[in-house]
Amino acid sequence: MKRPSVAATWVAVGRRAVPGVSLVVAACAVAAVTLAAQSPKYGVGRPPTPDEMRRLGSAIAPDGTGLPAGSGTVAAGRDVFAVQCARCHGPTGEGDVGARLVGGQGTLATPRPLRTVGSFWPYATTLWDYVNRAMPFDKPSLLEPSEVYAVVAFILNLNGIIDESRVMDAATLPKVRMPNRDGFVVDPRPDVPQKGR
Amino acid sequence: MKETAARSRRQILRMGAVVGGGLLAGGRALASEADARKLGTPLGPYGERSPFEKALRYRRDSKTPETGSSFTPLQDSHGTITPSALHYERHHAGIPAIDPAQHRLVIHGMVERPLSLSMADIRRLPSLTRTLVMECGGNSGGEWTQPAPDVQRSHGLVSGSEWTGVALSLLLAEVGVRPGASWVIAEGADACRMMRSIPLAKAMTESFLAYGQNGEAIRPSQGYPLRLINPGWEGNTCVKWLGSLKVTDQAYMARDETSKYSDLMPDGKARIFTYEMEAKSVITFPSGGQQLPGHGAYELTGLAWSGRGRIERVEVTTDGGRSWVNAVLQEPRLPVALTRFRLPWRFDGRESVIASRAVDETGYVQPTREALIAVRGTNSIYHYNGVKLWRVGADGTVTQV
Numbered sequence: 265m266k267r268p269s270v271a272a273t274w275v276a277v278g279r280r281a282v283p284g285v286s287l288v289v290a291a292c293a294v295a296a297v298t299l300a301a302q303s304p305k306y307g308v309g310r311p312p313t314p315d316e317m318r319r320l321g322s323a324i325a326p327d328g329t330g331l332p333a334g335s336g337t338v339a340a341g342r343d344v345f346a347v348q349c350a351r352c353h354g355p356t357g358e359g360d361v362g363a364r365l366v367g368g369q370g371t372l373a374t375p376r377p378l379r380t381v382g383s384f385w386p387y388a389t390t391l392w393d394y395v396n397r398a399m400p401f402d403k404p405s406l407l408e409p410s411e412v413y414a415v416v417a418f419i420l421n422l423n424g425i426i427d428e429s430r431v432m433d434a435a436t437l438p439k440v441r442m443p444n445r446d447g448f449v450v451d452p453r454p455d456v457p458q459k460g461r
Numbered sequence: 462m463k464e465t466a467a468r469s470r471r472q473i474l475r476m477g478a479v480v481g482g483g484l485l486a487g488g489r490a491l492a493s494e495a496d497a498r499k500l501g502t503p504l505g506p507y508g509e510r511s512p513f514e515k516a517l518r519y520r521r522d523s524k525t526p527e528t529g530s531s532f533t534p535l536q537d538s539h540g541t542i543t544p545s546a547l548h549y550e551r552h553h554a555g556i557p558a559i560d561p562a563q564h565r566l567v568i569h570g571m572v573e574r575p576l577s578l579s580m581a582d583i584r585r586l587p588s589l590t591r592t593l594v595m596e597c598g599g600n601s602g603g604e605w606t607q608p609a610p611d612v613q614r615s616h617g618l619v620s621g622s623e624w625t626g627v628a629l630s631l632l633l634a635e636v637g638v639r640p641g642a643s644w645v646i647a648e649g650a651d652a653c654r655m656m657r658s659i660p661l662a663k664a665m666t667e668s669f670l671a672y673g674q675n676g677e678a679i680r681p682s683q684g685y686p687l688r689l690i691n692p693g694w695e696g697n698t699c700v701k702w703l704g705s706l707k708v709t710d711q712a713y714m715a716r717d718e719t720s721k722y723s724d725l726m727p728d729g730k731a732r733i734f735t736y737e738m739e740a741k742s743v744i745t746f747p748s749g750g751q752q753l754p755g756h757g758a759y760e761l762t763g764l765a766w767s768g769r770g771r772i773e774r775v776e777v778t779t780d781g782g783r784s785w786v787n788a789v790l791q792e793p794r795l796p797v798a799l800t801r802f803r804l805p806w807r808f809d810g811r812e813s814v815i816a817s818r819a820v821d822e823t824g825y826v827q828p829t830r831e832a833l834i835a836v837r838g839t840n841s842i843y844h845y846n847g848v849k850l851w852r853v854g855a856d857g858t859v860t861q862v
Contacts, residue, residue: 303574303635308582312567312575320567320705323646323656326714361524373729377840379720384731387714394716398653401525404554405654448723448733453844456828456836 321405324393328438331392335433336414338421344411345418348400357422362401366422369443382423386448388440392416413437518547519613527555527652530597532617535745535764541791541799542592543620545680549696551597551618552682553717554653557702561678561686564650566670570707573637580672580686583627589669590625591692592798594766596738598695598722601845604830608849610861611750615849616743619766621799622683624690625673630665633708638665642708646715647689650704657698658712659691663736667692670703693768693797694736695843697722727838738768740827741846742775742802742819753808753857761788761806764799767821772800774820779806781814781850788817796822808853814862816850 303309322330336344346355352362359365368378377383381391396412398404407415417432426432426440516537523529531550533543543549561580569575600618601609609615629645638661645664649655659668671690672679679685684701691698697717712718712734724732742765747753761779765772771794776785788802802817819827830847850862 303576303632305635306586306631308585308635309576309578312565312569312577316565316567316577317569320569320648321654323648323705323707323713325709325711327711329709329711372725372731373727375840377725377729379725381720385716385720387719390714390716390719393656393713394720397656398554398716401528401554404652447730448719449726449730451732451735451737453732453735453737453739454825456832458824458826458828 321397322393324389324396326387326389326438328389328434331389331434331437332409333434334408334410334413335431336410336412336417337431338414338417338426338428340410341414341416341418341421344407344415348407348411349415352401357419365419369423372444372447380423381419382425382443384444384447386442386445388416388420388425388437388442391419392437516547518549519617528553530599530618532613533620535612535617535619535743536748536751538745538764541621541764541801542675543622543799545622545675545677545683548595548620548622548674548680548683549597549618550682551599551696552651553655554651556681557651558681559650559686559702564686564704566687566703566706568632568636568706568708570646570709571639571642572633572708573639574635576632576636578632583670583687584672586627586631588625588627590623590673591669591690592621592623592795593690593692594738594768594797594799595620595622595696595699596741596766596768598697598735598738598843601741601847601849602842604845604847604849605834605839605841608830608861609749612743612745612748612849615749615861616741618696619741619764619799621764621766622674623676624669624671624688626669626671626687626690629668629670629689629706632670632706633665636708638708641710644709644712646705646707646709646713647698647700647703648705648707649684649700650702654704655700655717656713656715657700657718658709658715658734659689659698660734661708663691663694691736693738693770695722695738698736722843724837724841724843726841732841735844738766739844739846740767740769740772740819740821740825741765742772742817742827743849744777744815744817744851747815747853747859748851749859749861751859753853753859755857756808756810759806759808761804761815763788763802763817765790765802765817765819766797766799767819767823767825768797769825770796770822772802772819773822773824775800775802776818776820777802777804777815778818779813779815782816785818808857810855810857812855813853814850815853816848818848 324330354360357365368380368383371378413432420426516534518531520531533549566578597618645659668691671688687703689700689703744763765775775788777788778785788804791801833847852862
């Protein structure tokens with residue numbers, strides 16, 4: 265991150281710096297209604313505190329619901345990937361201890377299908393969600409939102425899905441059309457013909 | 462005191478035998494210490510199995526042992542309950558150490574009253590107990606291409622437990638599901654916060670949140686202190702260390718329901734949300750790797766189960782599929798639970814191929830490997846439930862076919 269990219273700026277602000285005063289206000293408001301807000305029939309529990317909600321983190325829907333502020337470029341992602349991801353996934357995502365992340369397009373209907381982010385994953389939002397919640401493997405949730413946007417942009421670029429110039433954020437990421445978006449079908453089972461009862 | 466008196470009498474009698482009924486005085490000193498019965502070990506606060514029992518879960522070597530599977534030793538199993546300590550494992554980011562006093566379940570999203578519950582809250586609620594099979598969606602995944610040499614590796618990602626907890630429908634009524642909601646997104650409190658999307662219809666009917674397993678608290682490796690149970694569905698949907706349930710109007714297309722746990726077909730399309738585990742069975746004795754000690758009478762036995770209900774029938778062949786007979790099923794046959802089947806059998810030294818075939822209450826018949834592959838190819842990884850063949854050699858060795 266040699267130049268001060270959008271991603272780097274946001275990283276400096278950080279995930280934990282955002283709430284501040286508003287959290288305190290919200291917490292007071294919640295405390296005031298706690299007693300009245302137990303479950304109606306059995307009277308258990310209380311409303312979640314803002315801190316509990318924050319610690320749950322973001323689950324990201326395919327339409328982008330849950331994506332936080334921040335943004336990341338392919339270039340910034342290249343740097344993040346080199347530091348955080350390459351030791352398991354290889355310098356260019358070719359895979360090692362970690363899964364291969366690139367290639368495989370056109371192989372799904374062959375005897376040796378290669379299922380990668382580029383060839384198989386139907387939604388780019390899933391990549392954001394998974395990197396954010398589960399990566400790096402030994403330090404999950406280490407990355408700041410803009411680092412996640414950046415590394416997602418880099419992996420999508422490695423797969424030829426977005427150009428080098430694209431910036432990923434809450435608005436652009438859900439609009440990325442993955443190559444295998446239409447590659448999933450509903451469960452038709454039972455599907456094996458029954459004979460010889 | 463009684464013990465001492467009895468021992469003295471034995472010693473006297475023994476002495477009598479030695480000296481021909483002569484001198485009793487001094488007999489005590491002559492009694493062999495080795496002949497005395499040893500006092501057993503004292504009472505203990507938590508039981509251990511006999512040191513002679515060696516059954517263990519099987520694990521592959523891995524550079525990342527925090528993710529992966531361990532397999533239940535079905536070949537050593539009795540009955541239909543898997544000891545919690547031998548229940549198969551599948552973790553994605555290790556087993557978290559959770560203090561139940563600190564743990565919260567947050568139910569939020571499209572609900573009228575978001576709720577944060579402690580474990581004490583949950584344990585106050587009306588509870589239910591169900592005996593169920595739990596099977597990994599990837600159980601027998603190797604069988605598509607390379608049938609495994611023993612039943613632990615071919616079928617060991619299945620276990621049976623009695624689970625106790627609270628109906629999810631009860632909690633969803635407490636929070637008030639908003640109109641338009643159709644899914645529940647479940648997240649674990651493990652390091653990767655493993656996530657799955659569960660259709661609201663399942664959540665409102667059969668799903669429950671378990672804190673008990675086989676009469677005690679769920680083991681950490683099975684989701685302590687709280688696990689989502691979706692009866693009959695692949696184990697991965699039964700999110701362990703449950704920390705969050707978010708009610709939504711869409712599936713979240715999690716990594717573990719798109720990239721993983723989806724079934725790739727020969728045409729390159731992948732089936733998604735393949736939750737149900739279809740009827741399946743396997744002979745656990747005799748099974749691959751075992752050696753029959755000789756000719757004569759044996760009890761052939763195995764396990765059958767279906768995610769769609771009760772096992773209606775298990776047919777067994779001992780002649781390579783030319784003829785099939787009904788095995789005896791252990792009652793009660795519980796729906797969506799391991800069902801033990803048995804068949805008296807004589808080994809007379811003739812090589813034979815043996816197999817079992819389950820039929821569930823829907824009439825579904827467990828398919829052959831060939832029939833399964835004819836439809837699904839060999840690249841779908843998940844939901845393999847083909848008939849498993851074992852060859853009993855003339856010398857009594859049992860191998861894969």
